[in-house]
Amino acid sequence: MAESGSVTRVVHDDTIDFALAAYVADGEWHLGELADTTLVSVETLASGLRRFDTGGGALAMVGVDEDFFVLVRVDGSATRALLSDVTAALEWEIAESVVDFLGLLDPEDDDHGPAGDLGIVADLGMxxxxxxxxxxxxxxxxxxxxxxxxHRLGFGPAFDDAVGFEGP
Structure with missing residues (x-):
């Protein structure tokens, strides 16, 4: 834990449910695990993703404490991000980094909703x-x-297997 003003911020620990990189190589989707050291900020995620970028970009998929997710996509030097619930930035360092990356003001407790690029994977099928x-x-x-x-992007079974998701 790290203190920031009067708000307690949770630094990466065992609250990360999963952290995967999805990327296309040889025309097929592949998944890889992201190193713990990349799970601090958008910038460290983007840096970690670049090792998976085979020319078509790479996508980080991070689930945190069964509460919210972060998507970060790199394609060459471009980085895009999406946070599923902006209020997560009030408690979580990785979520706060998305808000900072996007240049947004700190959210209020009642600001529920996503922050970032809802079209982050539009060109891939969603x-x-x-x-x-x-x-x-x-x-x-x-x-x-x-x-x-x-599933919409074409690697659903591999994702479900990797995170132990058994579906509805």
Whole structure:
């Protein structure tokens, strides 16, 4: 734990449910685990993702404490990010880094909703409107949401296997 003003911020520890890199190589989707050292900020995630970028970009999929997810996508020097619930930035360092990366003001307790690029994977098969609907569903856990994303992009079974998701 680290203190920041009067708000207790949780630094990466065993609260990360999963942290995967998804990337296309030889025309097929592959998954790899992201090192713990990359799970601090958007910048460290992007740096860790670059080792997976085979020319078509790479996507980090991070689920935190069954509460929210972070997507970071790198394609060459470009980095894009999506946080499923902006209020996570009030308690979690990795979520706060997304808000900072996006240049947003600190959220208030009642600012629920996503922050960032809802079209982060639109060119891969999941449009921004669909992503918006998905992250607005407060009944779903992060692994369920990201399983849906993975299925729409074409690597759902591999994702489900990697995170131990058994579906509804």
């Amino acid at each position: 449009h921004a409107d669909d992503m918006g609907e998905l992250v607005d569903d407060v009944e779903l856990y992060p692994d369920e949401m990201l399983s849906d994303v993975a």
